[in-house]
Amino acid sequence: MGDLSLLSEISDAFTRREVDPSVTAVLPDLGAILRVQRGNTSAWAQAFRIDVLGVNGGQESYFIKISIGFHGLQALKGEYEATSAIYAITPDFCPKPIAWGSLHDHSDAHFYLCKFYEFSEDLPEPNDFCEKLARLHSSHSSPEGKFGFHCTTYNGDLPQDNTWCDSWEAFFANGLRHILKVREERAGPSPELEALCPALFEKVIPRLLRPLESNGRQVQPSLVHGDLWYGNAAVIEETGASIIFDPSSFWAHYEYEFGNWRPARNRFTSPYFEAYKSHIADWSDPVTDFDDRNALYALRFNLHAATLFPDNNAYLQM
Secondary structure, three states: OOOHHHHHHHHHHHHOOOOOHHHHOOOOOEEEEEEEEEEEEOOOOEEEEEEEEEOOOOEEEEEEEEEEHHHHHHHHHHHHHHHHHHHHHOOOOOOOEEEEEEOOOOOOEEEEEEEOOOEOOOOOOHHHHHHHHHHHHOOOOOHHHOEEOOOOOEEOOEEOOOOOEOOHHHHHHHHHHHHHHHHHHHHOOOHHHHHHHHHHHHHHHHHHHHHHHOOOOOOOOEEEOOOOOHHHEEEEOOOOOEEEOOOOOEEEOHHHHHHHOOOHHHOOOHHHHHHHHOOOOOOOOOHHHHHHHHHHHHHHHHHHHHHHOOOOHHHHHO
């Protein structure tokens, strides 16, 4: 997803205000480009802020992310589609997505464009943040009531298996097997991990997830952000409102979202769990299994980290 020389070439052009025609074609109300500033850089993408002058004299700022190659294209498509799905339910909780596509002058480079916000240094206030998150999760409008998503979404440079499924247990197990497969492709085999997998899939997952869909119970699919750690949430400086971005969404059991909150590194600690719970009746039944389900969901997020950073054995040890 990252050809560094090509990204560098594109970055240099953008910061000279030589913005690709595919981007200028979708910038709303564009009169002139005032400035382009480099933003965050990751191993798989380069971000920019584009300040523009509108045809009627107003000024606006946009966020754009550039990535390279097939996986770069699919990742940015997934980000656009996931953000669009979140925006359709909670437009006050994410940036308005504008466009995604390939650059005209570099066909192997691709972009995602949305509204730009200035963020403060604060963590989101728990009640405002969790009220919006609970509202997002409460929209049970998945196509045909299934778990999955209509395209691949990426957690960093990690493609997720979003194949539609009727059962949450089956969808979760399929997705976890996919993550394990990608981890092995990137990092090589781990006999210790492989020895743990039969019990995980044959005993732990059925024990913790099957009761959610047994004895008359059912899981209604909720749209989750999918990678909701503090680095993908912020406070808008101008308004103080909380906002989320960079999603890797699919329709899931809403509690899946909180697997990423269990590790202390992600800074959404007990006040956030308590604030969220104040907006719902209770955790899913059987409620007594909540903590164990949370540990199971956290296991997948730790495997994401072990796959994204295969050379860092500490993530695998988690």
